[in-house]
Amino acid sequence: MSLKSVVEKYKNFISLPNHTFKRLTNKVVVQVSRTVASETAYGIPSHLMMEISSACQLRCPLCPIGNDTFARTSELMAFDIYKKVVDEIGDYVYRINLNGMGEPTLNHQILDMIKYAKDKGIYVDLYTNFQLEKMSMIEGLIDAGLDSILIAMDGASKENYEEYRVGGKFEAIVSNVKHLVAARKKLGGKLPEINIQFIPLNHNKDDLDKMSDLVRSLGADNLFVKRPFLFRGTGDVEKDHEFIQTDESEDDGYNLYKVDENGASWQLKTKNVCDYLWTSTVVLADGSVSPCCFDYDGTVIFGNVAEDKFQDIWNNNSYKKFRQRNKKDWKSIPLCSQDFEGGCPHMYVQASDWLVKLGS
Numbered sequence: 001m002s003l004k005s006v007v008e009k010y011k012n013f014i015s016l017p018n019h020t021f022k023r024l025t026n027k028v029v030v031q032v033s034r035t036v037a038s039e040t041a042y043g044i045p046s047h048l049m050m051e052i053s054s055a056c057q058l059r060c061p062l063c064p065i066g067n068d069t070f071a072r073t074s075e076l077m078a079f080d081i082y083k084k085v086v087d088e089i090g091d092y093v094y095r096i097n098l099n100g101m102g103e104p105t106l107n108h109q110i111l112d113m114i115k116y117a118k119d120k121g122i123y124v125d126l127y128t129n130f131q132l133e134k135m136s137m138i139e140g141l142i143d144a145g146l147d148s149i150l151i152a153m154d155g156a157s158k159e160n161y162e163e164y165r166v167g168g169k170f171e172a173i174v175s176n177v178k179h180l181v182a183a184r185k186k187l188g189g190k191l192p193e194i195n196i197q198f199i200p201l202n203h204n205k206d207d208l209d210k211m212s213d214l215v216r217s218l219g220a221d222n223l224f225v226k227r228p229f230l231f232r233g234t235g236d237v238e239k240d241h242e243f244i245q246t247d248e249s250e251d252d253g254y255n256l257y258k259v260d261e262n263g264a265s266w267q268l269k270t271k272n273v274c275d276y277l278w279t280s281t282v283v284l285a286d287g288s289v290s291p292c293c294f295d296y297d298g299t300v301i302f303g304n305v306a307e308d309k310f311q312d313i314w315n316n317n318s319y320k321k322f323r324q325r326n327k328k329d330w331k332s333i334p335l336c337s338q339d340f341e342g343g344c345p346h347m348y349v350q351a352s353d354w355l356v357k358l359g360s
């Protein structure tokens with residue numbers, strides 16, 4: 001990690017609005033535990049992902065939900081499950097992200113869920129396709145106190161946007177972003193921070209400059225460029241590879257894969273361990289606890305918060321064994337090595353952040 005990124009990382013952490021003694025001391029314990037990569041994870045994960053919906057109305061071709069290779073059922077998390085986790089560990093958690101797989105805005109209790117976490121002083125954010133059924137949800141998200149929203153807009157034109165966000169409408173996302181910007185202004189606050197995410201794929205990569213203009217004209221706060229990954233593929237390797245840039249002469253730094261006759265592989269150094277196993281966790285829509293949001297099918301489940309306390313699951317034998325195995329030989333774990341073409345992106349040292357922030 002470069003000095004610049006260390007300074008940036010701590011600057012971001014220090015500027016968090018919700019420090020308390022409990023959160024801060026817990027965070028120190030978590031970081032020490034992560035540094036020594038202990039089998040027992042001391043402290044409570046400071047970052048919690050709550051998959052409030054594993055359903056989605058879109059069909060993005062590389063996403064397991066979009067290409068129908070998703071093996072779990074599509075469901076919405078019950079409020080009781082959400083509340084149970086927030087009640088148990090919310091005092092220690094800095095941030096809740098309302099994602100796993102799926103589209104969080106489909107959960108009709110999303111506004112209550114945001115409010116509940118905000119009342120406990122937790123920073124709440126979400127990633128969304130922002131194809132909303134009801135415009136009234138926009139004011140609701142602001143009223144509920146959402147801190148930040150990352151809106152997936154992979155194209156500056158109808159044609160390019162709709163090629164990846166299959167089933168989504170370009171007009172709808174543009175109008176929803178405009179409405180959100182206007183409503184935030186009308187309500188007089190600064191939150192949520194409105195971030196637009198653009199994933200440069202082969203068909204839309206030339207839209208990057210236009211995206212900056214579009215984001216500026218819509219009045220959103222930032223444009224993030226996210227490096228694409230292939231998830232585990234659709235089964236049609238050639239079709240999958242068509243989405244990612246393979247011509248090195250055109251390399252703009254946003255594609256970190258190399259594709260040759262052996263398939264796609266990352267052109268990056270590997271990490272020793274996966275830090276998520278100490279710093280973060282995912283509660284899937286049915287309450288199952290999984291190590292990360294890359295466990296699409298829920299193949300590595302350590303327990304269920306509907307039955308057990310989160311803290312009993314966090315350091316049970318299966319979680320501990322998984323940490324040890326990841327540390328010893330992560331490539332032997334199917335989830336970390338085979339569920340992604342080229343291996344899990346999180347096990348590679350990225351050139352810089354996954355999300356490159358461009359001024360809007």
Ligand SMILES: C[S@@+](CC[C@H](N)C(=O)[O-])C[C@H]1O[C@@H](n2cnc3c(N)ncnc32)[C@H](O)[C@@H]1O
Pocket residue numbers: 056060062063099100101102103104127128129150151152197199226227228229230231
């Ligand atoms: C599975 S989605 C769930 C959230 C929401 N449905 C969405 O699409 O924004 C999690 C994140 O992965 C992003 N994503 C989708 N396809 C991707 C790809 N091929 N490479 C990298 N990220 C991708 C989404 O935009 C989102 O930020």
Ligand code: SF4
Pocket residue numbers: 056057058059060063064065066101102103129
């Ligand atoms: S909108 Fe999100 S969850 Fe839905 S198919 Fe696309 S990437 Fe997957």
Ligand code: SF4
Pocket residue numbers: 274275276277291292293294295330335336337344345346347
């Ligand atoms: S799949 Fe990736 S993020 Fe998940 S536990 Fe394995 S290395 Fe970590």
